[in-house]
Amino acid sequence: MAEHEPVIGIDLGTTNSVVAIVQGGQPQVIKNRTGQLLTPSVVAVTSGGKRLVGHLAKRQAITNPENTVYASKRLIGRKYSSVQIQKAREVLAYRLVCGEHDDVRVQLGDRAVSLPEIAAAVLQELRKDAEVQLGRPVNKAVVTVPAYFNDGQRQATKDAGRIAGLDVLRIINEPTAAALAYGFARSVNGKIAVFDLGGGTLDVSILEVSKGVFEVVATGGDTYLGGEDFDNRVIEWLVMQFAKEHGVDLRKDRMALQRLKDAAERAKMELSTLQETAINLPFLYTPSGGTSALHLQATLSRSRLEELTRDLAERTVQIADEVLREAKVRPPELKEIILVGGMTRMPIVQELVRKHFHKEPSKGVHPEEVVALGAAIQADALLRPDSQVLLLDVTPQSLGVAIAGGYTRRLIPRNTTVPTAVTETFHTSRDGQTTVKIMVLQGESDIAHQNELLGEFILSGLRLAPRGEVEIDVTFDINSEGIVSVSARDRETGLQQSITVTASGGLTDTELKDILAEQGDFLIEARASSEVVLKRTALENVAREVEALVPQVRQLTGSSEFGREALRKAEGVLAAGRAAMKSEDLILLADTVDQLEKTRTLFVGVLERLGARPT
């Protein structure tokens, strides 16, 4: 059969990257030009201005820590002002600066380099490796990202591909790719879970596999939980030991920190096979004042390492549990649990997974290669006409619109199979409102400004009418390429407006909050099942009941100190209830209803015991 033009699969990892291709029906990893399967995701600029990528960059990291970028995947597509970036700034040896749109840039020499450019350097390197191996030009690729990456992060990864001269056919999730590679080699049918703990992220995915169709049922995870966090625990421990012995805080010394980081990672890896390992870092610190240099010597045992990191390992299993629950899958239904990512070599992680799911995890895959292999399989499946493999992928995060009161109405919940389309009817939120603003949000929060704003548009020319009379159909559509388009249509006039969502706006939380406050008058209101309305009704009803009981209770128990106090409390709760009635705050409403219900139960109980019939 005719081979289509070469398409590579790339696993762009936090610590290492891998490139693979399907040839003659078999997926295989492409070795880099130094003969290795893994290429470190490290980019550096030397003092002479030369750019280094991969092993060369990693090797010189210790002597050039400020111009060596590692773990940049944790930063890509994030806002400079985000908590994560601010936290990362403290531990990273290289310098982050703020770009024009609150994006993150890395100061390398005299240039502030964007993160897609850093990722592009790695992709470019892998592309060259593939071209050398195949002896043909390579222009197309499927690239993997953590399942939990949002639209902005995916977009940034796509941009990186474009900068590297690659047409990125698809961005697919790492655990999905792992499942593809695992299922491709075997005949698996049924539900499988992929537990992917890498250098920076934890991803868990549940898939239903049947004869080549890979249906993603659910994905979840944590973008800030991975091997680096385990390393940091070891670094902290070493710093503590050193501080106890010499009274010196090593964290202020960037070069020492880089050496500690390497040593911690190595020790952690060694302890996956050994019970104990020695950490020796001679001349680690040179005190000012001419005294002789200090050395670090420590012995780390596996049990101590597990003690230091047990809570992290336990959290990974908890997250896996949450994903299963969301997918409505019980652990015994799982046919296989596949461990992916270098961190799953750690015995404590394997042990916790085994204990928690009562199942031996499958280790028949090479955890570092499997993701790239899966990407290559998907690339091949897209271009090969007779392919048996079909991936039914899902949306990573929920999509919705901002509604009056600053809330989110979700139209497409996360883990919905794409392509998909949903229409819902809304109505105007004010009397005489002739313009509505549709703000497209991505994220899981019910509070609008805690999500990410993907785009916005206006539908105007509505009929002058009282609130709620003009109805607007809002449609969300995600096509098979993952492109989101949103349209709004006035039901009466048929007037229509729409947008196609492309890149993220890059707004901070507070900016979005301000915008929402400004646009408050132009928002739409959810028609059905508005929670607020329901709660308000409940509040009204229970408040009326309590009010009716008060005179009776006063008459019967008002003479005692207890009775008076209970009545005082009830008056307070009623006053709070009246105040909350106007509020749009769901949590406040729910709390007030709760308190009033308690008061009612108490009053009814008292009256019954006194033999009075509560009216």
Next chain:
Amino acid sequence: MLRENESPGNDVEAALGEAVDLPEDRKREILAREATLSGDHYAVLGLRPGATVEQIRAAYHEASRVFHPDRYYGKKLGSFQGRLEHIFKRLAEAHGTLTDEEKRTEYLQAHPRLRAAAAAAAVAAAPVRPPTAAEDAARQAERRSRLARHPYLARGAKAKKLVEEARVHLRSGSPERALGLLHKAAKLDPRHKAADGIRDVAESQKNAERAAAELDLARESAILGDAAAAAARFRAALAFDPSVHAVAKEGAEVLFRAGEPALARPLAQKAVDLQPTHLPSLMLLANICHALGMDKLARRHVEAVLEHEPEHAEAKALLKKVRWG
């Protein structure tokens, strides 16, 4: 749900004539499926009402193989691009609705005709393509039930079933019934390990419920002015949930204010035992002791308060009163 404009009949001829990278029979297949989209969720999947979840899933996967747009990636598709997307969206919607128990029930309730048909077909479900997975499952279930009839295994199975039922009750918040079932299960099969864990949960849940009930009664008694009964209820609440500091403190406060320091003291003491550094509890205990004429004890508690907060005004005032006790 979104419906694009359904293509009218003469559109079909035009579509068949379109120059796209699809063989004739595939074009016909796509157009035929498109014509079913205005039907119900079962029809879209090529199934009859009452099909099992396994059949629905198999039909969905089977149809995806043909109609998912990725199958034709990079091909010239013309109007068929939109048709495929439209078909797949409907397939996914139908599958998503029919395989989720809640959504299916809701859907069937909204379509009584389908519900009746589904009920009628429940036994003799007739799949368009008989999926072997479903047959396998049926055969396995039959084998399991035959094994379960074996007297020895039956006891274990019955115990297991009881434990499962108990778990359900536990989740729906009736620990009392769960405990009853667990007791029965233990009689049938004393070696059933899973039962122990559930029993612990059930018991602690039951105790928490009892504690809450006693607390309600205690508050009632207090309002009714029956201090002795209230004291007994507060103690009972604590007996069922011995770790609740707030209950002990509330009881002590209520009784003390009602002029019953003697009844209040054990509860105040309990509150202090549970949270030795909670200053309001310590002050309360000191005040109660003072009221009972036990100034030596009162002084010790006040001093404990001042140790944590040397400027505590109330403690300083009380210390003056009890200094010579």
